[in-house]
Amino acid sequence: MSRFLLLFSQIILIFSTITSSEKTEPTCQDIDAYNVCYYKGVLVEVTQRRFEDRLDLSDLDLLAIRKDAFKNVTATHLYLNQNNRISVLKRKSFRGLPKLERLHLDDNVVPLSEHLFAELGHLESLSLVFNRINSIPRDSFAGLSSLIWLYLGHNDIPAIEAESFSNLNPGLLYLWLNNNKIARVAPGSFAGLTELNRLHLDHNQLEGLASGAFRGLNKLEDLYLNNNRITSVSEALLRDLVGLKRLYLQQNEISTLEPGTFQGLSQLEQLRLDGNKLSRVAVGTFTGLxxxxxxxxxxxxxxxxxxxxxxxxVKLRILYFSGNNITEIDKKITGLPSEVIVV
Structure with a gap:
């Protein structure tokens, strides 16, 4: 009997050891210049064997990145955007990447949180497209002091709040918020982004925009508001956009434009209003352009x-006018320059 008990205990011990080993030992593989270890979808450790500026961790079916998983990795480009499902990230998940400039996290399920990327002071480009993001908490992008490109398109963001971009690098140049569910932009939401050059708010659910929505954006050159449900725009809404060169308002629900609406846009070169519900072009509609x-x-x-x-x-070169209820425009009567091409 005692022999049986001893044998049984040994079997249990061996089984426990195997089970324990299976639970704790990660899978490690060499990927280019890096040794990458992960366990049950968790990235555990990444070490560098030789210099390589690109680290591609696609196709690992990752679910999470452990804190301090990167061990002083000098890569400048990190790709986590194919065949992963990352949903768990902590503030220190990206510590150990002192030279990282570009981070690609597309097609994951990353939830934003305060100071999530704060360790990445040299990051210039951050892409979070197709992540089902449904909110932007305060200070989500704090610490990204070198960021120039921020891609947040194709998510589920319902609104831009006053603190959505708090402590984001004021030198940000390009911001994509297209193809979300944005129905509201709080006044002053972008006020800290004083160098912003291009803003994409197209393909959202905007019906109107409050005065002050674009406060502080006096260096913006391209504003995409097309494919929304906007019913009107006003001089008060646009008055801060003194450097704007291209304004995209096509495919909205705009039915009237008050005289002077665009009068503050003295630098504007292109204006798209096609696919709206305008019925009349009144005197003064394009004053200041x-x-x-x-x-x-x-x-x-x-x-x-x-x-x-x-x-x-006076500098108009081309007017697109097809698909309206007027078949011919008298240039002299309407004030169109004689050299304008009407299409």
Whole structure:
């Protein structure tokens, strides 16, 4: 009997050892210049064997990144964007990447949180496209003091709050928020991004924008508001955009434009209003657009053009006007420059 008990205990011990080993020992493999260890979807440790500026951790079916998983890795580009499902990240998950410049986290399930990327002071480009993100907590991007490109398109973000981009690098140049569910932009949301050059808010659910939504964006050159549900725009909304060169408002629900709406946009070169519900072009609609070269009013319901309606657009080169209820425009009466091409 005692022999049986001893044998049984040994079997249990061996089984326990095997089970324990299976639970704790990660899988390690060499990927280019790196040794990568992971266990049950958790990235455990990454060490560098020789210099290589690109680290591609795609196709590992990762679910999480452990704190301090990277051991002084000098890569400048990190790819985690294919065939992973990362949903667990902590503030220190990216510590140990002192030279990282580009981080690709597309097609994961990354939830944003305060100071999540704070260890990445040299990061210039961060891509979080297709991550089902549904909120931007305060200070999510704090510490990214070198960031220039931020991609947040194709998520589920419902609104941009006043603190959404708090402590983000004021030198950010390009921001993508397209293809979300944004229905509201709080006044001053972008006020800290004083160097922003391009802002994508297209393909969202905006019906209107409050005055002050674009406060501080006096260096913005490209603003994409197309493919929303916007019913009107005002001079008060646009007055801060003194450096704007291209304004995309096509495919919205705009039915009227008040005289002077664009009067603060003295640098504007291109204006797209096609695919709206405009019925009339009134005198003063384009007041202040001294540099406008390209104007698209096609596919509206325009049946009336006031005399002199285009008198202010002295540099206009091309007017897109097909798909309206007027078949021919008298350039002299409407004030269009004689050299303008009407398409």
């Amino acid at each position: 001294f540099k406008l070269e390209d104007l698209n009013l096609s596919d509206n319901h325009i049946h009336t053009i006031d005399n002199g309606a285009f008198a202010d657009v």
